[in-house]
Amino acid sequence: MKDSFTLHELYRTAKGFTQQCDLTNRIILNFGEQVIAFRYLDFVSFRRKVDRVNLHDMIFNLDDAYDFEVIEAPKSNQQLVLTLCDLVQLRDLLSGTQFALDLNSMLHEALYTYAY
Amino acid sequence: MKDLQRLRTSLKEEVELALNAQVKMEAEASSKYLAMASWCEVNGYLYSAKYFFKQAEEEREHMLKIFHYLADQGVMAYAPEVGPVPHDYPSFRSIFEAALQSEINVTHSINRLVTLCRRVEDYATENFLQWFVKEQVEEEINARRALELFDVIGEEGTGRFQIDRHVYKITQLDVE
Ligand SMILES: [Fe+2]
Ligand SMILES: [Fe+2]
Numbered sequence: 001m002k003d004s005f006t007l008h009e010l011y012r013t014a015k016g017f018t019q020q021c022d023l024t025n026r027i028i029l030n031f032g033e034q035v036i037a038f039r040y041l042d043f044v045s046f047r048r049k050v051d052r053v054n055l056h057d058m059i060f061n062l063d064d065a066y067d068f069e070v071i072e073a074p075k076s077n078q079q080l081v082l083t084l085c086d087l088v089q090l091r092d093l094l095s096g097t098q099f100a101l102d103l104n105s106m107l108h109e110a111l112y113t114y115a116y
Numbered sequence: 117m118k119d120l121q122r123l124r125t126s127l128k129e130e131v132e133l134a135l136n137a138q139v140k141m142e143a144e145a146s147s148k149y150l151a152m153a154s155w156c157e158v159n160g161y162l163y164s165a166k167y168f169f170k171q172a173e174e175e176r177e178h179m180l181k182i183f184h185y186l187a188d189q190g191v192m193a194y195a196p197e198v199g200p201v202p203h204d205y206p207s208f209r210s211i212f213e214a215a216l217q218s219e220i221n222v223t224h225s226i227n228r229l230v231t232l233c234r235r236v237e238d239y240a241t242e243n244f245l246q247w248f249v250k251e252q253v254e255e256e257i258n259a260r261r262a263l264e265l266f267d268v269i270g271e272e273g274t275g276r277f278q279i280d281r282h283v284y285k286i287t288q289l290d291v292e
Contacts, residue, residue, distance in 0.1 A: 025123070109122070
C-alpha cells in the first residue's frame with residue numbers, strides 16, 4: 001500500500017488486504033483478483049453472509065453444487081465465487097478487518113474524544 | 117483515521133444482534149397469540165379469541181417498535197423468520213397458562229437486554245428498553261388475572277362461559 005492521507009490499511013493476510021478510505025468512507029476489500037468497496041453497513045452484512053456459509057456441507061456434500069459458493073457483494077454488482085479454501089481465508093481477512101475497525105472505534109472513544 | 121463504525125451507528129454489534137433477536141421473539145409471541153385466538157374462536161370462546169387477537173396485534177407493535185429503533189440507530193433490522201407455533205391445547209385453562217409462561221419468558225429476555233446495555237454502557241438503548249420493562253409488568257398482570265378468573269369463577273357449570281366473558285374485560289379499564 002502506498003502512503004496516503006486518506007487510505008489506511010486495516011488488515012492483511014497472505015491472500016488479500018483491506019483498507020479504509022477516509023475520503024469516501026468506504027472499506028475496500030482486495031481479495032485475489034477482486035477489489036470491492038463497501039459502506040460500513042454493507043461490509044458488516046457481507047461479513048455475516050460469509051460467516052453463515054456452511055463449510056461442513058461443502059466438505060461432506062459430494063454434489064458439484066457444493067464445490068463453490070457464490071456470494072453477492074452488496075450494492076456493487078459484483079459477486080465472489082469461492083472455494084472452501086477461499087472462504088476460510090476470506091473469513092480470516094474479514095474478521096481481522098472487523099477487529100481493526102472495532103479497535104479504531106475504541107481508540108476514538110478513549111483518546112480522541114476531546115481532540116475535535 | 118475516521119471512526120467509520122461510530123459514524124454509522126452508536127450500537128455495539130452485540131446490542132444490535134440482541135435487539136434483532138428480541139424482534140424475533142416479539143414476532144413469535146404475536147404468532148403464538150394468534151394461534152391461541154384461533155383455538156378459542158373455533159372452540160366457542162369468542163371473547164377470549166378477541167382478547168388474544170388484540171394481544172397478537174400488540175406483540176406486533178412491540179416488534180415494530182424495536183424494528184424502527186434499529187433503523188433509527190443506523191443498522192439493519194431483520195424481518196424475522198417465525199417457525200410453527202403450538203395449535204393444540206388440552207384445555208381452555210392451559211392456554212392461559214401458556215400465555216403467562218410466554219410473557220414471563222419475554223420479561224426475562226428484556227431484563228437480559230437491559231443488563232447487556234449496562235455492561236456495554238449503552239444508556240440510550242437502556243432508556244429505550246425501559247418502556248418494555250414497564251410493559252412487561254402490565255402483560256404479566258393481565259396474564260395472571262386471566263388465570264385467576266378460573267379460580268375465582270370456577271370452571272363448573274357455566275363457569276367457562278363466564279370466564280370467557282370476563283377475559284376480554286381484563287384489558288379494559290372498567291373492571292366490573
Ligand atoms: Fe411483547
Ligand atoms: Fe406480551
